[in-house]
Amino acid sequence: MAAVTERFMHLSRPLGPQQAGLQSSIAPLGVSIQPQAILSILDHATRRDVRDASQPSRVIGALVGTRSEDGTEVEVRSCFGIPHTEEEDQVEVDVEYQKNMLALTLKANPREALLGWYTTSLELNSFSALIQNFFGSPDTGTFPHPAIHLTVSTDPSTAIETRCYISAPVAVNSERAAESCLFMQVPHKMLYGDAERSALGAISAAKDNENRNAPLVSDIEALGASIEQTIGLLDRVSEWVNGVLDEDEEPNAALAQFLMSTLSLAPKVDPEQIEHDFNNHIQDVLMVGYLANTIRTQIDLAQRLATANIQIGEKEGDNKNEGDKDGQRGGGKRGGRGGRGGGRGGGQQREPREPREPAE
Amino acid sequence: MTKVGQFPLRAAVKQLAVSRISRRLPRTRAALLTTLDRISPKSPELEILNMTDALKDAPFQAVQVDALVAVKINKHCSSAFPTTATGAIVGMDQNGVLEITNSFGFPSTDGASSDSHQNDASAAAAAAPRQKSNQTYQNEMIRHLKEVNVDANNVGWYTSVTLGNFVNMNFIENQVHYQTANNATVALVYDASKSSQGNLALRAFRLTTSFMTAFKEGKFTTDILQKSKLSYKDIFAELPVTIHNSHLLTSFLHQIPGLPSEEDIEPPVSSADLERDQVQAPLHPSIDMLDLAIDPFLEKTCDLLIESIESHYTDLNNFQFYQRQLGREQTKISQWQAKRKAENAQRAVAKQAPLPEDEWQRLFKLPQEPSRLEGMLNAKQVEQYSKQVDGFTAGISARMFAVRENLAPQ
Numbered sequence: 001m002a003a004v005t006e007r008f009m010h011l012s013r014p015l016g017p018q019q020a021g022l023q024s025s026i027a028p029l030g031v032s033i034q035p036q037a038i039l040s041i042l043d044h045a046t047r048r049d050v051r052d053a054s055q056p057s058r059v060i061g062a063l064v065g066t067r068s069e070d071g072t073e074v075e076v077r078s079c080f081g082i083p084h085t086e087e088e089d090q091v092e093v094d095v096e097y098q099k100n101m102l103a104l105t106l107k108a109n110p111r112e113a114l115l116g117w118y119t120t121s122l123e124l125n126s127f128s129a130l131i132q133n134f135f136g137s138p139d140t141g142t143f144p145h146p147a148i149h150l151t152v153s154t155d156p157s158t159a160i161e162t163r164c165y166i167s168a169p170v171a172v173n174s175e176r177a178a179e180s181c182l183f184m185q186v187p188h189k190m191l192y193g194d195a196e197r198s199a200l201g202a203i204s205a206a207k208d209n210e211n212r213n214a215p216l217v218s219d220i221e222a223l224g225a226s227i228e229q230t231i232g233l234l235d236r237v238s239e240w241v242n243g244v245l246d247e248d249e250e251p252n253a254a255l256a257q258f259l260m261s262t263l264s265l266a267p268k269v270d271p272e273q274i275e276h277d278f279n280n281h282i283q284d285v286l287m288v289g290y291l292a293n294t295i296r297t298q299i300d301l302a303q304r305l306a307t308a309n310i311q312i313g314e315k316e317g318d319n320k321n322e323g324d325k326d327g328q329r330g331g332g333k334r335g336g337r338g339g340r341g342g343g344r345g346g347g348q349q350r351e352p353r354e355p356r357e358p359a360e
Numbered sequence: 361m362t363k364v365g366q367f368p369l370r371a372a373v374k375q376l377a378v379s380r381i382s383r384r385l386p387r388t389r390a391a392l393l394t395t396l397d398r399i400s401p402k403s404p405e406l407e408i409l410n411m412t413d414a415l416k417d418a419p420f421q422a423v424q425v426d427a428l429v430a431v432k433i434n435k436h437c438s439s440a441f442p443t444t445a446t447g448a449i450v451g452m453d454q455n456g457v458l459e460i461t462n463s464f465g466f467p468s469t470d471g472a473s474s475d476s477h478q479n480d481a482s483a484a485a486a487a488a489p490r491q492k493s494n495q496t497y498q499n500e501m502i503r504h505l506k507e508v509n510v511d512a513n514n515v516g517w518y519t520s521v522t523l524g525n526f527v528n529m530n531f532i533e534n535q536v537h538y539q540t541a542n543n544a545t546v547a548l549v550y551d552a553s554k555s556s557q558g559n560l561a562l563r564a565f566r567l568t569t570s571f572m573t574a575f576k577e578g579k580f581t582t583d584i585l586q587k588s589k590l591s592y593k594d595i596f597a598e599l600p601v602t603i604h605n606s607h608l609l610t611s612f613l614h615q616i617p618g619l620p621s622e623e624d625i626e627p628p629v630s631s632a633d634l635e636r637d638q639v640q641a642p643l644h645p646s647i648d649m650l651d652l653a654i655d656p657f658l659e660k661t662c663d664l665l666i667e668s669i670e671s672h673y674t675d676l677n678n679f680q681f682y683q684r685q686l687g688r689e690q691t692k693i694s695q696w697q698a699k700r701k702a703e704n705a706q707r708a709v710a711k712q713a714p715l716p717e718d719e720w721q722r723l724f725k726l727p728q729e730p731s732r733l734e735g736m737l738n739a740k741q742v743e744q745y746s747k748q749v750d751g752f753t754a755g756i757s758a759r760m761f762a763v764r765e766n767l768a769p770q
Contacts, residue, residue: 036435039428042608043462047509059508077435081508094507101504107467107497160612190616195438195556196431197648200616202560202603203427204644207613212605213424220754222559225645227396227762231389238385252627258634263384271768278764282757288662289753295665296746299672303592303739306679306732307585 031148031164031188033076035196037063038152038162044081045120045154058121060084060131062098063148064105065115071145074115075191080105082117084131091127093134114141116148122163124151129181132167149183164188391765395758419544420458420599423564426451427605429463430562433550436465437520441552443468444482445520446489446534448498452511453544458564459604460548462510463518464501466494486530489517490537514538516545516566520552523661524748527595527741529734535567535596536575546599553657558648564599571595580733592739616643652759658752665745668738675735685727693720 041061048059065077080101084093102114117135119128128149134140136147146166153161165183192200206214217225237259243249244256429449437445447465451458466488488494498514506512516538519526526549538545551561567575574580574590585591605613628634641647697720704714 034435036428036431038612039431039609042606042612043426043428044508046606046608049509061508078432080504081510083507097504097507100500104497104501104504108465110468154608156607156611159615160608193438194648195441195552196434197643197646198555198558198560199431199434201558201644201646202430202562203605203609204613204616204642206427206603206605207610207644212607212610213602215600215602216560216562219554219557219559219649219751220758222645223649223755223758224396226558226647226649227392229642229645230647230650231392231396234385234389234392238389241385250627254628254631254634257631266384267767269767274764274768278760278768282760285658285753285756285760288658289749292662292665292746292749295669296743299739299742302672302676303736306735307582307591 029186030073032191035192037076037079040079058119060119063115064112118150120154122151122153126179130179391762394765395762420453421456423599423601424457424459424604426461429460432463433518437550437552444485450511451515452513489534518548520550522553524744558646564601565596567596568594580731581729592736668742672738678730696720
């Protein structure tokens with residue numbers, strides 16, 4: 001599901017540096033970004049060094065993910081931050097750190113590869129070009145694939161904007177080639193699958209809270225919240241329909257058509273049939289619940305009996321054996337036997353019944 | 361028929377359609393309302409965690425998970441599903457709350473062979489947190505994360521489970537491993553199959569101090585359990601989990617689709633408009649929760665419950681075997697003792713020195729009592745399953761009443 005989509009046409013991409021025997025592709029490139037990568041970037045942005053005023057306000061990091069076979073689709077799956085310093089005329093990226101961290105990341109996810117880099121400001125400058133050329137170079141970067149550059153605006157006063165670029169070499173002369181390149185914007189979207197919906201749902205639950213915290217709720221509470229919300233939406237639609245009937249609202253054929261076709265999806269069933277099915281099913285479900293609790297009680301009982309200090313056992317043990325040690329053992333043994341009896345009795349009662357229940 | 365004659369007819373049809381919609385909608389609404397009424401009384405699953413005495417000795421009382429960690433764990437575990445995935449979490453504890461701010465997965469030991477040996481891979485991943493190589497990996501990773509200002513303090517580990525089947529030796533051993541090194545650690549348990557229903561199932565556990573001491577001694581015999589009063593309910597304590605977002609993230613979350621806007625919307629011109637601009641489902645409250653097909657989960661839980669009963673039974677058999685063995689040995693001993701007594705009596709008559717009566721301790725060897733830990737864990741697991749069944753039945757019956765109200769005539 002695409003959450004953020006850029007609407008622009010992307011016809012072709014710039015040619016990378018041509019090398020003998022290697023033909024670079026000029027097919028369009030699409031970038032999809034998974035939420036955890038964005039979240040990582042935002043987290044990294046909040047963790048930048050603010051104590052040192054000379055430090056740049058942006059942070060950089062590497063993007064890791066997968067690339068489709070023909071290289072036209074890339075998916076950014078995760079990322080990691082890289083320490084760097086920017087001064088007036090030079091930029092320093094911890095290359096050693098990047099290399100080690102990449103190796104560590106790839107060890108956990110062997111199918112992924114280095115894709116490019118990100119920074120937390122929208123600005124593109126000559127430092128960007130330098131870093132871009134580093135990430136795109138043959139020995140340290142993504143060559144022959146183009147390095148992707150993702151910029152995320154993290155200015156607190158504005159909306160968070162993401163842009164995605166690839167680059168082509170451009171320079172007035174060969175000396176300046178290292179610090180200049182042409183950034184070309186490429187389309188990108190944020191993708192999340194069904195599996196991530198639950199986590200994203202949980203974190204969006206906190207978005208309207210003052211303290212930015214949300215407790216994890218149980219299933220039934222979540223169901224309640226969903227139903228309340230659905231009732232609210234239904235109310236809104238009903239209100240509109242009633243408004244149309246009372247001629248307060250402007251009728252709309254398209255909406256009515258949509259509502260009709262949606263409502264006609266409700267199955268027509270025999271009332272007796274539904275009552276019958278309902279009763280059967282609810283009985284099954286309640287039975288399963290009841291049995292599960294019975295089992296829990298039985299096991300609890302079995303555990304208690306297994307460790308219970310049964311007095312009769314102790315006395316018998318004392319009488320039978322002279323040694324203290326033996327007496328204790330006898331007591332333990334009796335207690336254990338009691339526990340076993342309880343547990344087994346329950347087990348036998350349940351065993352034939354239980355497997356049938358869920359199948360019904 | 362002229363066009364003039366047709367027009368009122370079309371208007372009538374329209375009227376009819378609208379009135380049908382207006383009849384139908386309140387009914388669905390009423391159905392949902394009754395369901396809501398049904399679930400508002402406290403359901404068994406709502407039972408607030410018993411964080412009374414079990415947690416008193418813990419260095420923190422609650423766990424606060426950063427949104428990043430929730431998403432990372434969710435992603436890692438669901439992409440590895442159905443294989444178990446494990447990883448480490450970092451953060452810090454302050455003011456009685458353990459803040460978990462970052463996480464990373466452990467390298468999976470499988471490779472291409474994972475498909476054919478799924479169980480092996482799962483077992484390997486489950487044991488991963490206490491492996492030597494992963495320890496080095498974890499330390500290395502934390503050292504690197506420190507350089508980008510991430511909290512460089514290991515606070516435990518996470519694992520993925522299927523429908524709550526996590527109470528086993530692997531889990532205990534991993535947590536013991538972490539908790540021995542650092543008391544302020546926690547195990548996050550992410551339920552991949554339960555989360556697919558739309559509600560994030562992330563729970564935090566830590567072992568109680570009494571269990572830790574018992575485990576270090578390594579003895580779980582009946583005697584010791586009697587003395588220490590340790591029951592299966594005191595193995596671990598659950599901690600409440602909250603999700604925390606950064607300011608930046610909150611601002612980002614407001615950019616992804618939420619509820620439909622409250623203002624008046626431009627009415628669509630044609631149904632194609634509706635098709636094209638479909639309303640994005642809000643992430644919270646999730647509409648996945650309204651899915652009616654959760655019976656399979658209940659069924660699977662029942663299967664797991666039956667499995668637990670089986671292992672309970674095996675455990676009992678083992679213990680029974682031990683007791684028979686013990687009984688046999690003890691009869692032998694008492695026979696021997698009787699014989700020795702008789703012999704001594706004879707010797708006393710013959711004025712000879714009596715033979716020692718405690719020699720049996722060397723001659724006979726009493727069988728080792730099997731550890732009761734397995735049984736305890738199993739009991740805990742059963743408790744866990746039956747609570748889960750309670751939760752599912754509550755959900756299913758609520759949904760079923762909604763269906764009946766909506767379909768059956770009033």
